[in-house]
Amino acid sequence: MSRESIPDLSRLYREHAREEPPEWLDARIEAAAQYTQRGVGGGGRRRWYVPVALAATVILSTSIALLNHLDRYPADPETKPLADGASSTHADKPSAAAPSQQVEQRDRSMSARVSRERRSESAIAGGESRQTADPASVARAMEESSPPAPPVGEAPSAPPPAPASKPALAASSATAGERESPDARAESIAPERADSRSRIESLKRREVLAYQAKQEQVAGEAPRNSSFEQDPEAWLQYIGRLVRDGRGEEARESLTAFRKRFPNHPVPDELK
Amino acid sequence: MAAVSNGADGAFVSAPATVAPGLDLPRHRSAALDPASNSDEALMQAYRDGDLNAFQLLYRRHRGGLYRFLLRQCGAPALAEELFQDVWMNLIGAKDRYIPSARFATYLYRIAHNRLIDHFRRSGRQAATATRASDEDLEDIDVLEADPSERPDAKLIAKARIQRFAELLAALPSEQREAFVMHEESGLGVDEIAKATGVSFETAKSRLRYAIAKLRRGLMELM
Numbered sequence: 300m301s302r303e304s305i306p307d308l309s310r311l312y313r314e315h316a317r318e319e320p321p322e323w324l325d326a327r328i329e330a331a332a333q334y335t336q337r338g339v340g341g342g343g344r345r346r347w348y349v350p351v352a353l354a355a356t357v358i359l360s361t362s363i364a365l366l367n368h369l370d371r372y373p374a375d376p377e378t379k380p381l382a383d384g385a386s387s388t389h390a391d392k393p394s395a396a397a398p399s400q401q402v403e404q405r406d407r408s409m410s411a412r413v414s415r416e417r418r419s420e421s422a423i424a425g426g427e428s429r430q431t432a433d434p435a436s437v438a439r440a441m442e443e444s445s446p447p448a449p450p451v452g453e454a455p456s457a458p459p460p461a462p463a464s465k466p467a468l469a470a471s472s473a474t475a476g477e478r479e480s481p482d483a484r485a486e487s488i489a490p491e492r493a494d495s496r497s498r499i500e501s502l503k504r505r506e507v508l509a510y511q512a513k514q515e516q517v518a519g520e521a522p523r524n525s526s527f528e529q530d531p532e533a534w535l536q537y538i539g540r541l542v543r544d545g546r547g548e549e550a551r552e553s554l555t556a557f558r559k560r561f562p563n564h565p566v567p568d569e570l571k
Numbered sequence: 572m573a574a575v576s577n578g579a580d581g582a583f584v585s586a587p588a589t590v591a592p593g594l595d596l597p598r599h600r601s602a603a604l605d606p607a608s609n610s611d612e613a614l615m616q617a618y619r620d621g622d623l624n625a626f627q628l629l630y631r632r633h634r635g636g637l638y639r640f641l642l643r644q645c646g647a648p649a650l651a652e653e654l655f656q657d658v659w660m661n662l663i664g665a666k667d668r669y670i671p672s673a674r675f676a677t678y679l680y681r682i683a684h685n686r687l688i689d690h691f692r693r694s695g696r697q698a699a700t701a702t703r704a705s706d707e708d709l710e711d712i713d714v715l716e717a718d719p720s721e722r723p724d725a726k727l728i729a730k731a732r733i734q735r736f737a738e739l740l741a742a743l744p745s746e747q748r749e750a751f752v753m754h755e756e757s758g759l760g761v762d763e764i765a766k767a768t769g770v771s772f773e774t775a776k777s778r779l780r781y782a783i784a785k786l787r788r789g790l791m792e793l794m
Contacts, residue, residue: 307787307790308787308790311732312740312752312755314733315733315736315740316752316755318635318639318648319635319638320634320635320638320652320655325630325634328630328656328660328663331660331663332623332626332627332630333623335663335666336621336623336626
């Protein structure tokens with residue numbers, strides 16, 4: 300097929316077809332092309348879509364995980380002084396009463412945590428747990444579970460800074476025995492649902508670790524005041540040991556504190 | 572409008588398209604203005620790579636031919652404008668995926684062909700007949716070959732021929748008219764028409780041949 304066969308047709312077509320698109324259409328299309336081009340060359344926004352989306356996803360996931368963790372194991376306000384005290388113990392010269400106070404605070408925070416865990420466990424377990432979720436009963440449970448804090452004025456002025464003695468160790472271990480051991484405590488939180496088992500396991504691990512840490516700390520410090528308050532006989536034994544060791548001044552101070560704390564308790568004659 | 576000439580072997584060959592006259596393009600230094608990379612494909616690639624001037628040059632080359640093609644196929648100027656805009660928007664949107672595997676004109680007219688099919692499918696009708704040249708339009712036609720020394724009725728005869736041609740073109744089946752207008756407007760060869768319309772080479776060749784035969788026969792009857 301040759302073009303020469305249709306010379307007239309092409310000429311006639313060119314004579315016939317002379318329409319042009321309107322100028323407003325030209326302007327619109329060129330503007331669209333320019334707009335698209337600006338998006339490619341100018342901002343390069345498209346290049347950042349994937350990295351920004353990835354970063355946002357990572358941040359969101361981390362935030363959700365962190366919030367979930369905090370919601371599950373909220374930071375205990377009672378442990379803050381302990382942490383501060385611990386850091387100051389390591390950083391500065393510790394005061395004489397600091398170790399025992401730390402142990403006390405740790406005891407208290409642990410008890411509060413256990414009661415919280417119990418509360419949450421029972422909340423998971425069923426509807427009857429609503430009664431335990433009552434703030435008043437929870438507060439009562441916390442008071443019961445935490446040992447009574449000694450009045451500031453009545454507490455023995457200064458526990459002996461000497462290394463741990465045998466009665467002191469016995470007393471502290473006895474006190475620890477009065478409290479639930481971590482295993483027993485974890486056992487007491489019997490899982491009623493399968494999904495709470497992992498939480499109990501983690502709680503158990505944390506309790507064991509905390510208990511071990513406490514044992515290590517108690518082993519290196521003086522007898523705890525709270526153990527004396529719970530057991531006057533142990534206190535008297537301790538005073539007797541001070542007397543035998545020739546530490547009369549400390550024995551006198553401790554005896555004074557003992558009499559204030561237990562005014563009606565008989566005191567052996569050799570200590571008077 | 573792209574000029575079309577016959578090749579040495581008698582096949583359809585397209586001459587390089589020229590910029591529409593009267594257009595004031597920006598004179599920035601860019602690949603679009605570099606004669607070495609002045610082909611449609613190079614311009615499209617330059618536009619894809621961020622050269623806006625390349626698109627402007629490319630658009631000016633093909634705007635008229637594409638518009639007339641769409642106008643012949645759909646028959647209504649308003650609709651042709653809408654389709655024309657859609658085709659160019661599609662081209663702009665798909666510029667990042669453009670691969671110069673064929674002539675740019677083939678690529679462009681394939682987009683137009685698909686858009687027309689989509690439109691006719693949605694509107695539920697076949698391609699409309701092309702616009703018929705009205706008497707008012709014919710008044711403006713300059714008959715280049717009209718020699719002042721010829722008879723006074725030569726101009727009238729030329730007008731009558733053009734009008735007859737327009738009628739014959741509008742009366743062609745849509746596929747044949749499409750092939751003929753593609754060839755006339757953009758200089759596409761038979762194989763390129765086949766690619767643009769999605770048919771075999773033989774089918775495209777038959778359509779073009781039938782279109783030319785019908786037009787010529789109709790004009791001969793006028794004589």
